[in-house]
Amino acid sequence: MLEQENNFRAVNERMTFIYELHNLMKDNNVILIYEGFFSQEITKSVLLMTERKFDAEGLDSSVKKKIFNVMVEVLQNICKHQFVEDQEIPDNPAIFMIGIVDNDYMIISGNPLLTSVIDKIQSRIDKVNTLDKDGLKALYKEARIASQISEVGGAGLGFIDIARKSGNQIEYRFEPINDKVSYYTMCARVSRNASESE
Amino acid sequence: METLIIQGTEDTPTVVLDAANNKYEISGRSLPEDVTAFYKPVFDWIASVSGVSKLDFHIKLEYFNTASSKILLDIFSKLETLKENGIDVTIVWNFSEDDEDMQEAGEEYSELVEVPFKLVSF
Numbered sequence: 001m002l003e004q005e006n007n008f009r010a011v012n013e014r015m016t017f018i019y020e021l022h023n024l025m026k027d028n029n030v031i032l033i034y035e036g037f038f039s040q041e042i043t044k045s046v047l048l049m050t051e052r053k054f055d056a057e058g059l060d061s062s063v064k065k066k067i068f069n070v071m072v073e074v075l076q077n078i079c080k081h082q083f084v085e086d087q088e089i090p091d092n093p094a095i096f097m098i099g100i101v102d103n104d105y106m107i108i109s110g111n112p113l114l115t116s117v118i119d120k121i122q123s124r125i126d127k128v129n130t131l132d133k134d135g136l137k138a139l140y141k142e143a144r145i146a147s148q149i150s151e152v153g154g155a156g157l158g159f160i161d162i163a164r165k166s167g168n169q170i171e172y173r174f175e176p177i178n179d180k181v182s183y184y185t186m187c188a189r190v191s192r193n194a195s196e197s198e
Numbered sequence: 199m200e201t202l203i204i205q206g207t208e209d210t211p212t213v214v215l216d217a218a219n220n221k222y223e224i225s226g227r228s229l230p231e232d233v234t235a236f237y238k239p240v241f242d243w244i245a246s247v248s249g250v251s252k253l254d255f256h257i258k259l260e261y262f263n264t265a266s267s268k269i270l271l272d273i274f275s276k277l278e279t280l281k282e283n284g285i286d287v288t289i290v291w292n293f294s295e296d297d298e299d300m301q302e303a304g305e306e307y308s309e310l311v312e313v314p315f316k317l318v319s320f
Contacts, residue, residue, distance in 0.1 A: 040231040044208055061296060065261075069299070072229050072263050079231070141306060147268055153232050157264035165299070 020108060020187065023101050035095040038082050043075040050098060063192060067105050069165040070188045071098065073158045074109045080152040082111050084181055092183055104168075104189040115182045118174050125170050125186075128163040136164045166190045199246045202239055210236055211259060215243045223256040225292075228266035237269050244276045253277075253285055258292035259300070267303070274311040281313050288314045295319040 023029075032050060034042065050071065054064045075096060082094040094111035113121075131139060140160045147155045163170055172186040199217060206212030206226035214223045230236040247253070255277060262270065274289060281287040289311065291304035301317065308315035 040209065043229075048208070062298065065297065065299065068261065072261070076229070076231075076263060076265075137306075141310070144268055144271060145310070149234050149265060149268060153234065153265060155233075155265045155268040157267065161264045161267075 020101070020106065021097075029100040031098045031100065033095070033097045033099075036093050037088075038075065038078045038094050038096070040079065043072070043079065046075060046096065047071060063105075063190065066165045066167070067098075067107065067190050070107050070162050070190060073162050073165075074107055074186075074188065076154070077158050078109050078111055080154055081113060084112050084114055089177070089181060092177055092181075100192070103192045105192065107166075107188045107190070108185065110183060110185040112177060112181050113184050115174075115176065115180060118182060118184070121184065122172070122174070124159050125172055128159050129169040131163070133164070133167075136160055140164065162188050199248055199250075200243070202243045204239070211262075213240060215240070217247075217250050220252075220254075222253060223258060225256070225258040227260050228262040230266070233263075233265040233269045237273070240273060241276065244273070244280065247280055247285070250285060253280065253287045254290055255287065256290045256292060257304075260294075270307070271310070274307060274313065278312050288316060290316045290318055292318050292320060 031053060032046060034046060047068065051064075051068065054067070078094045078096060083089075089112040092112045095109065097106075097108040099106050099108070128136060128139070140157065143157055143160060144155070147157060149155055159170065166188040168189040168191070170186060170188055172184065175183045175185075177183055201218060202213060202215040204210070204213040209227060209229045209231075211224050211226040211228045214221050214225075216222070224240070257270070277287050277289060289307075291307065293300035293304055301319070304315070304317045308317065
């Protein structure tokens with residue numbers, strides 16, 4: 001149990017935004033990067049561009065689907081949560097990136113948020129990170145029955161679905177910006193080999 | 199009751215609820231920005247169902263986001279009510295044979311929903 005905990009910490013410490021950016025950039029393995037205002041239109045454009053690229057490369061269709069699934073949940077999460085109390089934080093816009101590192105497709109997002117919500121988000125991600133495939137399936141089933149569509153149109157099921165579809169733990173980091181606001185980065189990895197994701 | 203037909207787009211599904219032609223189907227992709235607003239006409243239509251004795255409700259989605267997943271569950275609950283009111287309802291879950299996730303999603307719904315469920319691959 002303790003070993004698992006240390007593993008989470010090690011994984012999160014390894015994952016700094018700059019470190020991942022460096023890895024992606026140095027080998028020209030960034031597929032797409034977008035920073036700024038996010039909207040449904042942006043989501044559609046990003047999906048279309050990525051789909052076209054993967055079709056052209058002949059990527060395995062089940063890997064493609066998993067990536068697409070994760071991308072939609074991540075992009076729509078950004079749309080719903082990109083502003084802090086409906087205010088844009090101009091020096092810290094939201095960002096979305098997709099790239100390849102080793103054998104994994106990395107789907108990365110960043111956005112500012114109120115420091116006061118960090119505990120809630122962290123505990124949700126930590127929870128899904130402890131669960132295996134069957135555990136995630138059971139949690140999804142239970143959460144979906146209990147959920148309501150929120151004011152911003154979400155069902156609170158995104159992290160569970162991201163963990164299920166990616167087949168890997170969700171990595172994340174929170175960096176303070178000022179006394180009220182932090183910047184949240186997350187990374188979902190989808191293995192290039194479909195069977196490895198199971 | 200009215201016929202409801204909504205043309206699909208890259209982020210919203212095609213909806214055909216047409217009693218005259220015995221066709222009831224939601225197909226395509228479902229990732230609308232506002233699931234509640236998009237699916238409201240479907241709920242209104244279900245509430246208006248009358249004079250129908252058999253209803254095969256087809257789902258043939260290539261993709262749906264988590265909010266749509268919740269809404270689908272709500273739709274199926276409403277179909278349960280129609281069944282309780284004496285309509286012969288079947289939900290037909292269509293999935294591409296190489297789409298294991300879509301098959302699994304159908305199986306999960308079939309375990310939860312008190313309406314006869316058919317899983318059909320294409």
